[in-house]
Amino acid sequence: xxxxxxxxxxxxxxxxxxxxxxxxxxxxxxxxxxxxxxxxxxxxxxxxxxxxxxxxxxxxxxxxxxxxxxxxxxxxxxxxxxxxxxxxxxxxxxxxxxxxxxxxxxxxxxxxxxxxxxxxxxxxxxxxxxxxxxxxxxxxxxxxxxxxxxxxxxxxxxxxxxxxxxxxxxxxxxxxxxxxxxxxxxxxxxxxxxxxxxxxxxxxxxxxxxxxxxxxxxxxxxxxxxxxxxxxxxxxxxxxxxxxxxxxxxxxxxxxxxxxxxxxxxxxxxxxxxxxxxxxx
Amino acid sequence: xxxxxxxxxxxxxxxxxxxxxxxxxxxxxxxxxxxxxxxxxxxxxxxxxxxxxxxxxxxxxxxxxxxxxxxxxxxxxxxxxxxxxxxxxxxxxxxxxxxxxxxxxxxxxxxxxxxxxxxxxxxxxxxxxxxxxxxxxxxxxxxxxxxxxxxxxxxxxxxxxxxxxxxxxxxxxxxxxxxxxxxxxxxxxxxxxxxxxxxxxxxxxxxxxxxxxxxxxxxxxxxxxxxxxxxxxxxxxxxxxxxxxxxxxxxxxxxxxxxxxxxxxxxxxxxxxxxxxxxxxxxxxxxxxxxxxxxxxxxxxxxxxxxxxxxxxxxxxxxxxxxxxxxxxxxxxxxxxxxxxxxxxxxxxxxxxxxxxxxxxxxxxxxxxxxxxxxxxxxxxxxxxxxxxxxxxxxxxxxxxxxxxxxxxxxxxxxxxxxxxxxxxxxxxxxxxxxxxxxxxxxxxxxxxxxxxxxxxxxxxxxxxxxxxxxxxxxxxxxxxxxxxxxxxxxxxxxxxxxxxxxxxxxxxxxxxxxxxxxxxxxxxxxxxxxxxxxxxx
Numbered sequence: 001x002x003x004x005x006x007x008x009x010x011x012x013x014x015x016x017x018x019x020x021x022x023x024x025x026x027x028x029x030x031x032x033x034x035x036x037x038x039x040x041x042x043x044x045x046x047x048x049x050x051x052x053x054x055x056x057x058x059x060x061x062x063x064x065x066x067x068x069x070x071x072x073x074x075x076x077x078x079x080x081x082x083x084x085x086x087x088x089x090x091x092x093x094x095x096x097x098x099x100x101x102x103x104x105x106x107x108x109x110x111x112x113x114x115x116x117x118x119x120x121x122x123x124x125x126x127x128x129x130x131x132x133x134x135x136x137x138x139x140x141x142x143x144x145x146x147x148x149x150x151x152x153x154x155x156x157x158x159x160x161x162x163x164x165x166x167x168x169x170x171x172x173x174x175x176x177x178x179x180x181x182x183x184x185x186x187x188x189x190x191x192x193x194x195x196x197x198x199x200x201x202x203x204x205x206x207x208x209x210x211x212x213x214x215x216x217x218x219x220x221x222x223x224x225x226x227x228x229x230x231x232x233x234x235x236x237x238x239x240x241x242x243x244x245x246x247x248x249x250x251x252x253x254x255x256x257x258x259x260x261x262x263x264x265x266x267x268x269x270x271x272x273x274x275x276x277x278x279x280x281x
Numbered sequence: 282x283x284x285x286x287x288x289x290x291x292x293x294x295x296x297x298x299x300x301x302x303x304x305x306x307x308x309x310x311x312x313x314x315x316x317x318x319x320x321x322x323x324x325x326x327x328x329x330x331x332x333x334x335x336x337x338x339x340x341x342x343x344x345x346x347x348x349x350x351x352x353x354x355x356x357x358x359x360x361x362x363x364x365x366x367x368x369x370x371x372x373x374x375x376x377x378x379x380x381x382x383x384x385x386x387x388x389x390x391x392x393x394x395x396x397x398x399x400x401x402x403x404x405x406x407x408x409x410x411x412x413x414x415x416x417x418x419x420x421x422x423x424x425x426x427x428x429x430x431x432x433x434x435x436x437x438x439x440x441x442x443x444x445x446x447x448x449x450x451x452x453x454x455x456x457x458x459x460x461x462x463x464x465x466x467x468x469x470x471x472x473x474x475x476x477x478x479x480x481x482x483x484x485x486x487x488x489x490x491x492x493x494x495x496x497x498x499x500x501x502x503x504x505x506x507x508x509x510x511x512x513x514x515x516x517x518x519x520x521x522x523x524x525x526x527x528x529x530x531x532x533x534x535x536x537x538x539x540x541x542x543x544x545x546x547x548x549x550x551x552x553x554x555x556x557x558x559x560x561x562x563x564x565x566x567x568x569x570x571x572x573x574x575x576x577x578x579x580x581x582x583x584x585x586x587x588x589x590x591x592x593x594x595x596x597x598x599x600x601x602x603x604x605x606x607x608x609x610x611x612x613x614x615x616x617x618x619x620x621x622x623x624x625x626x627x628x629x630x631x632x633x634x635x636x637x638x639x640x641x642x643x644x645x646x647x648x649x650x651x652x653x654x655x656x657x658x659x660x661x662x663x664x665x666x667x668x669x670x671x672x673x674x675x676x677x678x679x680x681x682x683x684x685x686x687x688x689x690x691x692x693x694x695x696x697x698x699x700x701x702x703x704x705x706x707x708x709x710x711x712x713x714x715x716x717x718x719x720x721x722x723x724x725x726x727x728x729x730x731x732x733x734x735x736x737x738x739x740x741x742x743x744x745x746x747x748x749x750x751x752x753x754x755x756x757x758x759x760x761x762x763x764x765x766x767x768x769x770x771x772x773x774x775x776x777x778x779x780x781x782x783x784x785x786x787x788x789x790x791x792x793x794x795x796x797x798x799x800x801x802x803x804x805x806x807x808x809x810x811x812x813x814x815x816x817x818x819x
Contacts, residue, residue, distance in 0.1 A: 059292070059346040060353070063299070069353050129349065136353060161285045169292035173299065187300055 141275020148228025589643025631666025
């Protein structure tokens with residue numbers, strides 16, 4: 001990624017985002033707090049941390065390796081505040097002489113306050129979008145791993161009515177294309193629910209004709225341990241759980257067909273184009 | 282209400298849309314509304330927030346995330362010379378502003394201030410709210426027919442008018458909280474025209490008349506910079522206690538000046554009359570006696586309508602009021618350019634119905650989806666996505682509107698220009714209180730001026746120019762038995778009151794002598810019969 005006039009590598013390794021060209025990130029943050037300029041890599045790491053448990057990452061990010069998201073670093077630099085004529089971080093642009101609030105009529109003061117509030121909301125929204133674009137510019141490999149990190153953050157606790165809709169949609173959006181490749185079923189016929197409690201969940205085919213549905217119950221952790229690792233469809237099996245994690249070899253629980261008993265599979269992984277992971281049974 | 286089911290449906294709709302090929306976004310030339318997936322998402326989000334199934338902020342976040350998700354996936358391959366932003370792809374500023382574009386668009390209907398039955402308006406003068414058996418006959422000669430439009434009793438009343446310069450105001454009286462609404466119907470002549478005072482309203486946002494100015498001829502010599510403006514600053518007023526007032530006017534010229542003429546300073550609540558002083562001398566006395574006999578009485582009936590059914594009824598009204606303005610022949614001609622506002626209004630209806638069912642605010646057994654399908658078939662609107670088979674029975678008002686629409690040449694020529702005062706305070710429905718002020722015909726259109734309180738702050742037009750945030754349906758049945766639908770076409774907020782202009786389709790004929798007004802909410806509906814005195818015509 002672009003940083004300080006050059007380009008620096010960014011690495012994801014064993015669950016952490018690493019900045020090889022910035023060994024003392026804490027020190028750089030202190031300098032930035034004292035008025036120094038913050039490096040682009042450090043900005044990115046902060047954005048990664050800010051959104052490490054943000055469900056919007058799952059709503060915006062890729063659903064699979066072929067889900068092409070074309071955001072380049074040129075796009076991100078263009079939208080950062082301070083570039084291309086946008087207001088800088090010094091604050092909103094001012095036009096004309098300032099007036100003391102006390103001199104304004106009450107209605108004008110309220111209007112001014114509302115305008116300031118809207119400006120602040122806009123800046124927050126812009127910064128959030130900038131964060132998302134910079135994380136997307138890292139490419140599919142990083143996007144999938146960030147998605148897995150977000151899912152893992154929610155897997156540890158019981159989902160409630162505030163988070164269930166987003167998690168169900170996240171699983172559904174990623175599982176449905178896999179099912180289409182697995183058994184040729186239209187993605188619109190896949191019905192997902194969150195599995196809680198012991199066991200890996202359930203997969204059941206119901207109905208006939210237009211009412212045919214594949215009803216799948218999976219835990220939130222499936223996103224982190226299966227999907228984010230590229231394991232979802234391996235060896236013509238739908239992987240539903242990981243029994244022994246490891247790299248490049250792992251053991252998974254997988255279904256050959258809906259309604260069948262899950263079987264254990266030993267799988268071997270390799271890194272493919274775009275940092276996507278490919279597994280063989 | 283299943284809020285989790287509702288939000289899940291909205292999010293899954295977004296997932297479904299993302300799986301589809303993403304065509305370049307097209308802005309509709311009619312309304313600026315967006316096409317494709319975002320239009321469907323907006324339709325569903327608007328519906329779910331209106332009925333309170335999804336929190337407004339959550340819906341905005343979902344839409345903003347979807348907007349960004351679509352934007353970063355659009356045909357992203359740059360062509361030589363196009364730079365980083367190829368055709369069909371939003372530019373950087375648009376991407377960054379995505380989250381703020383949907384802010385303020387979605388609104389929930391106001392919560393009812395009193396759960397249960399509608400509350401009648403307060404004030405001793407107007408005994409509204411009671412159900413009056415039989416059809417009382419008003420002094421104005423209006424027939425008290427029962428069961429206008431199928432059920433419910435209607436009571437009528439009317440004020441008397443006297444001829445001459447000193448003209449008494451018509452029906453009216455005190456309403457809740459010391460407010461006053463008076464049906465005036467007085468013409469004030471002056472040197473260069475006439476000022477017609479239709480009605481008077483005194484509320485917390487001030488005292489004002491609803492008026493029409495008719496400027497008969499240009500000034501001689503011409504007034505610099507004010508070629509045809511009404512000479513508001515040359516008018517003044519004196520009340521029954523000697524208090525003096527000047528006026529301010531807010532309105533528009535289309536083609537005559539119509540609007541609100543406000544009194545400044547604000548008069549006391551209980552003045553009995555006011556003399557309007559015109560340029561060049563002369564006065565016209567207008568009675569505002571709060572002790573005048575009460576006017577029309579509204580009858581309230583409790584109803585049980587699910588939020589989903591009520592919403593679908595409002596959507597049907599929207600289709601019925603848009604359709605006559607875009608007849609089928611015109612839509613065929615314009616199809617190559619744009620589907621048009623009628624198709625836009627119908628787009629996503631199938632998703633809206635499914636979303637309302639997922640939210641448990643619409644029963645799967647409800648007849649409304651089938652009726653909507655039949656309505657779309659009658660209007661020859663496709664692409665709505667409703668899966669229910671078209672129903673065979675439609676409500677009488679819908680049938681009346683369809684009959685008007687399907688005439689070879691809908692005849693609106695009888696809607697000659699004129700104004701009629703109303704000044705009727707309706708009982709509170711679903712937390713909203715409406716006061717009907719005036720009817721006006723102009724250039725073949727009929728507009729009803731109303732005041733509304735109880736609507737949320739910043740209530741305005743919805744995502745596609747829609748009036749989804751106005752939670753009541755207002756129907757009018759004329760003395761010929763024809764039904765007319767209304768939809769908000771203009772909003773003005775002051776001190777918590779909305780001055781709303783309701784556009785009526787089809788327009789009312791000047792020959793209409795009385796109307797039944799039916800205002801319907803989710804929990805109750807109010808009917809009132811009003812004699813119409815088209816006292817002013819150009």
